Amino acid sequence: MRGTTPPRRAWAPLALALAAALTACGAGGDSDPPRAPGGLTAQAGSATSVHVMWRAPDDAAGITGYQVFQTGRLVRELPADKTMVDITDLAPQTAYAFAVRAKDAAGNRSALSAPAEVTTPAAKAEDHQAPTAPPATTGRAEGPHAARLSWGAATDDTGVTAYDVYQGGVRVHTASAADTATTVTGLQPGTAYVFTVRARDGSDNSSPDGPPVAVTTPADPARAPRTAPGAFTATASPGAVDLTWTAPDTGHPTGEYQLYVNDRPVTVIQFGAGAVPQDRASYRLTTTEPGGTVWTVKLRARLPDGNWGAFSEERRILLSG
Template sequence: MRRTTPPRPLRATLALTLALAALGACAPDGGDAPPAPVGLTAQAGSATSVHVMWDSAPAADRVTGYQVFQSGRLVRELPADKTMVDITDLAPRTAYAFTVRAKDATGRRSAPSATAEVTTPLARAEDRQAPTAPTATTGRAEGPRTVRLDWAAATDDTGVTAYDVHQGGVRIHTAGAGERGATLTGLQPGTAYEFTVRARDGADNASPDGPTVTVTTPADPARGPRTAPGAFTATAAPGAVELGWSAPDTGRPTTEYELYVNDKPVTVIQFGAGAVPTGRAAYRLTASEPAGTVWTLKLRARLPDGNWGAFCEERRITLTG
């Protein structure tokens, strides 16, 4: 079969078409781009700020960062571990629309997320009075990575505009003025978390913390090791209690443990550099209470991410004096 060579102008056109096709395949918005972020919400925190949040991307998506857009204009760039941001310097009583795009290490960007719309409240002049703290907070684990919090309403002379949920002193969620609870996801299995809630008004005045609530997520054998110390023992000795346990498998040496006696924290046991136990750990606790005093003891480990892990099995002993 005879091969026909295209005329020179046609060959040039074909070459240009192939080159453009190759460029399109490598374009940042083409190819195997990450999926669009989901769960986007926008909540007015004050008359001049909006708190934007979305769900963290699964590890399989290989997302390295996010871009936040306000009415199509890029306003923030964040690393992959940040899924919330405050957009400030906004105008009071104004409608805003936000979208988010994910990006990977090659520069490919996802399609925009669904749009989250919000209207900032009216500014109140000379408002310096903070809201009251929520009077009650309750929490419960709804799975290895999910916690449900509920709180009582706060009051303010100009009206509460938002509730901020803090975990370990860091804000992790913002809810609307009419909301009395939130479902928190993306947590670690077998981990103890402490949460507080603050109210905020239109002038960005924040209340004191409401009551602290501690929730421990259950272990999930299919998604990581247990975080509780193992084989915990407590033995009464004259004037002391001898404790022993096995370090949890957290991927790093465990240097801190929090000890509870009768459901109250009494000390943090710390192991210095070069003294961190790799297998069995031991600690001698001084006891000044009279013989016959009954103690229940348990402890938990500080995890690599700074949170406290799950408690070990509780032990009950009687002091010998």
């Protein structure tokens, strides 16, 4: 069931109320606020929940998180790598307006995004039956950073309210019940993706996955992908190997790397919250191999979309005894 759009004038008091809260408060000499997130959408997933999504601004490298507002009230704080959220415990048949702003490490806040308005549908009787899976899925790349997906309509005893798109087991997009096609953006150039679609009803019952569809984005001729860690070095010392590299410019902080030794993955290097390197990163790998052993080492970064990026340059080292 699709709700009616609330009047545009309902947003005016909200915009005025929030304007006073948007003064940037720079710290450490940085007083330039980030740009506002774009492409905000709000889709009712059930009578009591709404799925909110947005695009990171172009200057997202310095962003540390996002704030989500529901009709003028702050309801969620999210890290920089999250650009969607489910808002729950809402009232059925009620109009809501959502907005998002970005924040950086210096405490600066962006302006609010353009608002997204949505009305939750009416509540249904108790329902535990999931919709059928979408019967077919097709997809094609639309340039280096987007994919167009289409699927067959699912059925449900109380009616489908939304379709959720998954990539690598993670929900990356939500479309309305009236849509059987959507465009997924924010992809990496020259990368293979596998997508599935699930239907959801007004009680948040989800169907099984529909058939998977593979899409490979083309390379970007105007801007080569820079997903590989740069300036990679490896230095051996007794019982250890010290690695340093420059974090790739993916638009988001990169806190996870996969290390290969002699062309085999040996460990995943993870940096905790607050310790993610913005430029140069370092890691010490302990070893019990005898002196004189030869290793080749390389690593790659986990990208914001969950895929692994390109490998760094490979380094050949002679272990110390």
